[in-house]
Amino acid sequence: MPDFLFRLLRRDPLFFFAWAALGGIVVALAGAPIPFWLAIALSLAAFLTCLLRGWSALALAGIALLFCGWTNHRKCDPETLKTLWSATEAMAAELEGTVMKRFEADRGRHRFIVRVRRLRIEGGPDLREPLICQVSGPLPRMRLGERIRATGMLKGLSPPRNPAERDRRGYAQAANQPAAELMVASPQRLWSDGVAWQGRFLEFAEAARDRLSRTILHGLPADSEEAALLNGMVLGVTADISPESEEAFRRSGGMHLFSVSGLHVGIFGSVAWLILKTLGVSRRPAIGLIVLLGGAYALVTGLQAPAVRAAIMLGVFLGGFVLRRQPRVLNSAGLAALVILAFDPHQAFSIGFQLSFAVLVAIGLLDGPLRSLTRRWLAPDPFLPASLVPPWRRRVQAGGQYFADIVTVSAAAFVGSGFLLWWYFGTVTPAGLIANCALIPLSWLVMALATLSMLAGTCGLGPLSIACNRVNLPLVGLAKQAASLFAALPGGHFELTPASDLLGRTEQNLAEMVIFDSGLGCGPQALRIGAGSERGVWLIDSGDEPGYERAVRPWLLRHAGDHLEGLFLTHADRAHTDGYGKLKRDFSIRRTLTGAGFELPEPAGRWPEASCETVAAGNRWNLAAQTGIEVVFPPQDLPSQSRADDECLVLLISLGPWRILSMADSGFKTEKWILQHRPDLRADVLVMGRHGSDFCGLPEFLDGIAPRVVVANSAPFAMSETAKEATRTQLQKAGIAFFDQEKTGAVEIWRKQENLVLRSFVNGMTVEIGPGS
Numbered sequence: 001m002p003d004f005l006f007r008l009l010r011r012d013p014l015f016f017f018a019w020a021a022l023g024g025i026v027v028a029l030a031g032a033p034i035p036f037w038l039a040i041a042l043s044l045a046a047f048l049t050c051l052l053r054g055w056s057a058l059a060l061a062g063i064a065l066l067f068c069g070w071t072n073h074r075k076c077d078p079e080t081l082k083t084l085w086s087a088t089e090a091m092a093a094e095l096e097g098t099v100m101k102r103f104e105a106d107r108g109r110h111r112f113i114v115r116v117r118r119l120r121i122e123g124g125p126d127l128r129e130p131l132i133c134q135v136s137g138p139l140p141r142m143r144l145g146e147r148i149r150a151t152g153m154l155k156g157l158s159p160p161r162n163p164a165e166r167d168r169r170g171y172a173q174a175a176n177q178p179a180a181e182l183m184v185a186s187p188q189r190l191w192s193d194g195v196a197w198q199g200r201f202l203e204f205a206e207a208a209r210d211r212l213s214r215t216i217l218h219g220l221p222a223d224s225e226e227a228a229l230l231n232g233m234v235l236g237v238t239a240d241i242s243p244e245s246e247e248a249f250r251r252s253g254g255m256h257l258f259s260v261s262g263l264h265v266g267i268f269g270s271v272a273w274l275i276l277k278t279l280g281v282s283r284r285p286a287i288g289l290i291v292l293l294g295g296a297y298a299l300v301t302g303l304q305a306p307a308v309r310a311a312i313m314l315g316v317f318l319g320g321f322v323l324r325r326q327p328r329v330l331n332s333a334g335l336a337a338l339v340i341l342a343f344d345p346h347q348a349f350s351i352g353f354q355l356s357f358a359v360l361v362a363i364g365l366l367d368g369p370l371r372s373l374t375r376r377w378l379a380p381d382p383f384l385p386a387s388l389v390p391p392w393r394r395r396v397q398a399g400g401q402y403f404a405d406i407v408t409v410s411a412a413a414f415v416g417s418g419f420l421l422w423w424y425f426g427t428v429t430p431a432g433l434i435a436n437c438a439l440i441p442l443s444w445l446v447m448a449l450a451t452l453s454m455l456a457g458t459c460g461l462g463p464l465s466i467a468c469n470r471v472n473l474p475l476v477g478l479a480k481q482a483a484s485l486f487a488a489l490p491g492g493h494f495e496l497t498p499a500s501d502l503l504g505r506t507e508q509n510l511a512e513m514v515i516f517d518s519g520l521g522c523g524p525q526a527l528r529i530g531a532g533s534e535r536g537v538w539l540i541d542s543g544d545e546p547g548y549e550r551a552v553r554p555w556l557l558r559h560a561g562d563h564l565e566g567l568f569l570t571h572a573d574r575a576h577t578d579g580y581g582k583l584k585r586d587f588s589i590r591r592t593l594t595g596a597g598f599e600l601p602e603p604a605g606r607w608p609e610a611s612c613e614t615v616a617a618g619n620r621w622n623l624a625a626q627t628g629i630e631v632v633f634p635p636q637d638l639p640s641q642s643r644a645d646d647e648c649l650v651l652l653i654s655l656g657p658w659r660i661l662s663m664a665d666s667g668f669k670t671e672k673w674i675l676q677h678r679p680d681l682r683a684d685v686l687v688m689g690r691h692g693s694d695f696c697g698l699p700e701f702l703d704g705i706a707p708r709v710v711v712a713n714s715a716p717f718a719m720s721e722t723a724k725e726a727t728r729t730q731l732q733k734a735g736i737a738f739f740d741q742e743k744t745g746a747v748e749i750w751r752k753q754e755n756l757v758l759r760s761f762v763n764g765m766t767v768e769i770g771p772g773s
Contacts, residue, residue, distance in 0.1 A: 013059075014334030015361075020060040021338055024067035025345045029075065032068060039069020071345040080127050084156035084180045092122040093154035095133060095182050098196055099146045104239075111136040114148065114182075121154065137184035142192075144206070145199015149191045152184035161517045161745035162551035163761055164558050208300045209235060215457035216450045219466035226476045230469075233443060233476065234450040236260035236301050243585050245480055247562075251487035253414075253432020254439045257479075260298070261306035262356060263440070265314050267447040268297050275451075283321070291315045306352050312336045313360070329364035333357055351424055355417050362416025363409060370408035378404060403437055410436040425557075431492025435483065442479045446472055513653070513660065513749040514555060515687055515711055517741045517761075518547045518575070523713055525662060525687070526552070527653065528559050529624045536565035538623065539583075540651065540662060541576040548579025551746070553586060563588035566621070568629075570649040570664040571595065595634055595649050615649070617677075626656045632678060633670055646670065648689075657771035658684045658756045660749070661705060663696070665689035671701040681705060684756065684769060685749070688712045699730055708769050709758055711739040711747050737767045 028034070034042075046062030097114035114135050119127040135150055142148065157169040157179060169179075184190055195203075213235055220227045228240035238246075238258050249255050256263060269290045276286040294314040298307035313336040320332070337357055340347050347353045378400050380389055410433050421427050453468035486492060516523040524547070525540040537560035542548050556564070567589050569577055583589070592612045616636040622628045633650035641647050648664035661683035663670070674681060686707035688697055697712075710731055731738045737758075739747050745762030755768040 012328060012330040012334065014332075014338065015330040016060060016334070017063045018334040018337040018341075018357075020063040021067040021341050022348055024064035024069075025071045025341065025348050027064070028068040028071035028345070032072075034065065034069050034072060036069040036073040039065045039072075043069075067341065067345060070342070074345055080131060080179075083121070083124060083127065084154075090153035090155040090183070091124070092151075093182060094120040094149070094151045095135065095154075096149045097133070097147070099142045099144055099148060099199070100132070102142055102144065105141070108138055109136055110139045110141060112142050119154075131179060133179065134181045135184060135190075136181060137186070137190075139184055139187055139190055143195050143199055144202040145196040147193040147196060149193065150182060150184050151189045152182045154180055154182050156180045159762070161762055162555070163514060163746060163748060164554035165551045166554065205299045209237075212300060212454050213237060215465060216453050216469060216472075218453075218457065218462070219469050220473055224473075226473050226480070229480060230446065230450070230472055230476045232258040233446055233479075234264075236264075236307070245483075248480065248483040248487045250427075251429065251431070251493040252435040252439075252483040253429035253486075253493075254435055254479075254483050257439060257443050259306055259352075260301040260310075261352075262310040262313060262360075263443070264301075264447070265294050265297060265307065265310035267444050268451065269294055269314055269318075270444070271448045271451045274448075275455075287318045287321055291318055306356060309336065309340055309353065309356050312339050329360060329367075333360040333364060351420070355420055358420055359413045359416040363412045366412040366415060367408055370411060371405060374404040374408060375401065406437050406440055407433070410440075428494040429492065430494075431486045431489050434489075435486035438482045438486075439479055442475055442482065446475050446479070449475070513655070515741075515747045515749070516543065516547070516551050516555075517745045518543050518551070518713065523547070523689075523741070523746075524552050524576075524579075526555060526559075527623075527629075529565075529627055536623070538566045538568070538629065539564055540568045541570055541664070542567070542579035542583045544575050544578040545582060547575075548582055552579065553582070556587060560587065563590060565623070566591040566593060568615075568649055568651065569594045570651075571644040571647050573644050573665065576664075593649075595647055596636070596638070626654065628654045630654070632661070632681065633666070633674060635673075635677070650674070652681070652683065655749075655756065656751060658769070660685040660687065661707070662687045663689060665696075667696045668698050668701075671696065671698050675701060675704050679704065683707050685709045685711065685758065697730075702730060702734075702736075707736060709737045709739065709767055711741065711758075713741050739765065739767075 043062035043066040046058040046065065050058040050062070095114065095116060096118045097116040100113045100115050102110070102112040112135055114133050116127070116131040116133055119131060119133070121127065133154075135148075135152075137152065159169050160167045213231055216234055217227050217231060220230075225242055225245060228242070229245060232238045232241050236258060241258070246255070249257065272290050272293050273286065276289060281289070291314060294311045298311040301307050313332065316335045316339070317329075317332040320328075340353070378397055380393065380397065414430075414433055418428065421429075449468045449472045453465045453472070456462075456464040456468065512528045514526045516525065518524065523541075524543040527538045527540075529536050529538070537556065539552075539556070543552050564587050567583070569580065569592065593615045594612065596614050596616065615631050616638075617631050617633055620628060620630040630652040631649060632652050634647055638647065645665045645667055646669050648666045648670065650664065650666055650670060651662045653660040653662060659682065661681070663686070666689070681704070683705050684707060686702070686705055686709070688710065690696065690713060697710075702710075728738055728740070739758065739760060741747065743763060744760035744765055746760075748759050748761060750757055752768070755770050757766065757768050759766045
């Protein structure tokens with residue numbers, strides 16, 4: 001081992017042990033078949049050899065082997081996952097397990113996460129833990145830790161079918177998340193066998209959190225935004241925070257104030273330290289009490305993973321003082337990581353775990369040198385005797401050093417988290433470097449007053465508690481104003497394509513179109529135009545709410561920033577427009593375009609209302625050079641139709657020399673009208689949905705449009721399969737490429753040199769067509 005690595009290993013051994021543990025976990029999840037008993041034997045041999053021969057590297061190998069075997073022991077059997085995920089349809093099953101987590105009811109349906117003891121599949125094998133499933137249905141609210149038995153239809157997770165859609169299957173396998181969902185039809189199909197002691201413990205913590213929430217909000221307006229922000233900053237309860245405030249803190253780099261993590265536990269610990277020192281408690285007992293209070297704080301805030309990590313880190317770091325040893329950030333972070341990974345090796349693949357420890361490592365490596373640099377800048381003349389330095393100068397120096405320390409910590413945290421935030425979310429927030437200089441001191445004051453309020457409320461001093469809360473309210477309002485101010489700084493926040501999306505894509509696309517797979521007729525379509533001043537995103541339909549949240553929103557966040565140039569709502573069908581409310585909440589829409597008689601939904605958006613225009617055949621928009629959209633149907637004088645599918649906007653999209661005809665869910669009536677009134681209309685790509693009651697894709701229509709590629713959505717309508725098979729046969733005879741989205745998922749379209757490329761997201765089917773016929 002090189003000398004410098006040996007010195008680092010001697011100084012911060014636990015930091016290197018944590019890296020070795022991470023390597024062992026990765027090797028285990030990559031498929032290394034090392035059983036736990038063999039890993040223990042090999043690691044003991046490595047440790048003994050290290051002690052006898054002094055070979056330090058063997059200690060790292062022993063740690064890696066130990067965690068590799070432990071991960072294999074804890075992870076779900078690949079054959080079990082294969083059984084769950086190989087089925088194309090839901091299977092009848094019976095589940096026994098313990099409720100680990102529950103969610104708020106949505107439209108009368110409850111969801112909760114269950115750690116499975118036994119899973120019995122009809123006609124298949126019995127599956128046992130370790131396995132985690134989600135249970136949902138019109139069920140009663142379950143208690144945490146409740147042991148249940150339920151019967152229903154089991155469906156494994158499906159792989160992502162759209163770009164930017166979360167890979168729930170891959171994440172479930174890596175991070176020990178729910179691998180399947182059991183849909184229970186009625187409460188009569190679920191039975192309870194009592195509550196485990198862990199559940200009673202968690203219920204006590206939940207009741208304590210509710211009581212503390214009432215305490216810190218006592219005497220405040222119930223519906224005020226500042227009260228919701230206070231609840232979020234102190235206890236991590238964010239359900240009532242408005243989208244406007246959430247966006248301001250996100251764009252200013254202050255969203256970490258609402259995730260109970262290291263910052264909260266650290267502030268809580270420092271406030272507790274001041275209180276204990278004021279009461280005259282000596283150092284070592286005070287440290288023990290702070291560690292206990294940090295654990296209690298993590299408990300009452302819901303035992304969220306970041307809070308638990310922070311509480312462990314606090315205990316490890318302060319434990320050095322109790323043992324009369326100078327704690328080191330890297331060594332403490334390494335021990336905390338080892339403890340967390342020993343409890344759950346899959347935490348290594350949690351984004352929160354990676355962010356937490358990336359920030360800690362960056363602070364451990366960079367904060368010291370940066371702080372030394374700022375101290376030299378702010379220090380008085382070294383040749384000036386200290387007795388001659390005036391008091392005001394010492395106070396100014398102390399205040400300047402305090403804020404300089406905040407800046408250095410913020411800069412180190414920015415470096416540590418910046419790459420991961422870009423990799424996973426595509427966000428970069430330079431404004432956070434400055435914003436945290438204001439937000440962190442304000443959050444410290446808020447936490448201090450909230451702690452005093454909770455202490456006063458617990459001791460029955462109601463008036464003192466209310467006084468603390470009322471002082472806290474303007475402080476929270478000031479934090480909100482500061483976040484809004486920093487969020488508005490030019491260049492303070494950037495929405496970029498996540499680095500993980502750049503892998504495998506080398507083309508510099510001039511225009512890109514995505515036809516999302518919704519499974520409900522013609523899915524939403526997004527058109528991204530060029531770069532520079534002409535860059536923008538147009539969207540055709542929002543999709544339904546689940547489809548928007550699952551597929552459309554993640555793609556828009558990565559490619560559209562915070563606004564859309566325009567939105568076409570093709571027709572009044574909930575499968576196409578239900579997501580509009582959430583779309584309007586998330587993005588500023590500069591133009592909304594609909595057909596005649598279309599009533600725009602009224603969302604509670606955070607953006608000012610954009611103009612809504614009624615469009616008809618003949619309207620055209622030039623979006624960029626050789627790129628535009630034209631309305632083909634309906635005409636201005638179209639009589640009102642009994643079905644919304646017969647009033648769909650039909651759009652012709654131009655990408656250079658190529659034409660893409662988007663039919664939405666139009667049926668044969670619309671196709672007949674186009675043949676009669678636009679007999680010269682041709683398109684290279686035809687995008688077809690599914691009419692609710694009529695056929696679409698008439699043979700004469702396909703002959704008239706003469707497409708070279710057809711993209712067809714699947715939908716659960718009675719006529720769809722018959723119509724699709726007839727269309728497939730005709731296309732095969734004509735030599736036309738056919739993307740059946742039931743098999744291909746979303747279809748991505750982009751220009752590549754002299755060709756237009758269409759690629760399936762699911763199976764990789766790729767077609768390139770040149771200009772002309």
